[in-house]
Amino acid sequence: MNHPRTVIRFINAAHVIDHMFMLIFPAAVLGMTSGFGLGYAEMIGLSLGGFIAFGACSLPAGWLGDLWSRRRMMLMFFFGIGAAALITGLAKDVPVLVAGLTLIGVFAAIYHPVGTAMLVSHAENPGREIGINGMWGNLGVAFAALLTGFLTARFGWRAAFILPGAVSILTGIGFLFCVGEHPPPHLTRNTTARDSAGSGISMRRVFIVLAMVTATGGVVFNASTVTYPKLFQDRLATLIDSPDTLGIVVSLAYAFGAVAQLIMGRLIDRLSLKAPFVILTLCQAPLLVMLAFGQGGTVVLFGALFMFAVFGQVTVNDAMVARFVAPRWQSRVFALRYFLSFGASAAAIPMIAYLEPRHGLLGLYLVLACFATLTFVAALIFPATGTSRAEAAST
Helix, strand or coil: CCCHHHHHHHHHHHHHHHHHHHHHHHHHHHHCHHHHCCCHHHHHHCCHHHHHHHHHCHHHHHHHHHHCCHHHHHHHHHHHHHHHHHHHHCCCCHHHHHHHHHHHHHHHCCHHHHHHHHHHHHCCCHHHHHHHHHHHHHHHHHHHHHHHHHHHHHHCHHHHHHHHHHHHHHHHHHHHHHCCCCCCHHHHHCCCCCCCHHHCCCHHHHHHHHHHHHHHHHHHHHHHHHHHHHHHHHHCCCCCCCHHHHHHHHHHHHHHHHHHHHHHHHHCCCCCCHHHHHHHHHHHHHHHHHHHHCCCHHHHHHHHHHHHHHHHHHHHHHHHHHHHCCHHHHHHHHHHHHHHHHHHHHCHHHHHHHHHHHHHHHHHHHHHHHHHHHHHHHHHCCCCCCCHHHHHHHC
16 A cells, blocks of 8 residues: 555645746746747747646546546656656747647646645645645745746756756656555545535535635736746846846745645644635735835735735635545546636736736736735635534544
8 A cells, every 4th residue: 555655745746846837937938038039928928828728627637537547647747747848948939839838737737636636635634734735836836936047047948947847757757666556545434525514514605615716816826926027027126137036036935835835734724714714815915916016125025925825825725625525526626626726827827918018017916906805705705614623523
């Protein structure tokens, strides 16, 4: 039988790879515009296919994970996303670049519905493990800025895709030999959702709220993480003079998201989900307004606090599925959640391409504040639940 800790370590590594690879291009694009003869907004638009695939392909990935094999799907993830990164790094014209970026999205779509379900099914304390796993995913976001900035400055933008691609393939080889096809230990022991039907909580209401916050939060999450390098470059122009310095500053802001996910992962096993949910969403719109108008070092502070709120909310959203959905359905429900999230987040790319040239990042972030307000409204109508431990005791 697979040792749960071994499986969880590979799943955490996959989360780093997943978020990192989706954000290599937004960080590297600042050094690619002259080589392809396109402006920033035009270059960002080339990643639209990848972000659409990131959402659309999550549905078949989750279905195959439940009905075919989660292990085989994760092997496809490691090898496929690595090969796609190599294709992107070797691209010499726009069509090949677009093909590579789209394939990254196709294979990246596998992780969240399949990897998260695999994690939850092997975890003794799902809230804690979701928080730790979220931290690793957030470090992937930070590594995208940090490592891409370093590699682009030292070796050129192609290395920012090729070297991580090789690492993903090597990790896939390790997964192949260390993780077998055995069923996870908790999948056979725990076949019902943690929250029983007798708790009086409307499951329809839970899923309506989850759908709402997934859609609005997806737009806010993607638009902010994609534009952070550009925002920091513009607002810190007098302080930042190189891509690797920019990468360090952006990654420090993202690191606060990792802290949030560790904290939330521990809290959601002890508290009702509603309290942290409402608090985290309440903070987002004001912080986006501050980012819209901020200048200099305040942008770093507001950016870090905003990442804390956004990534903390992601942990709460995943905990909803872990708490309310039976394990045998979790890949499919995670797939629906991430289909909505990444499908909505794909809308962020044309929105950036339209708003940034006309209204700048100030206009873009004010629009995002409106989306964040809708997320907060959805959090207010989420039903109050008992603590995870109380729910587990009642089942």
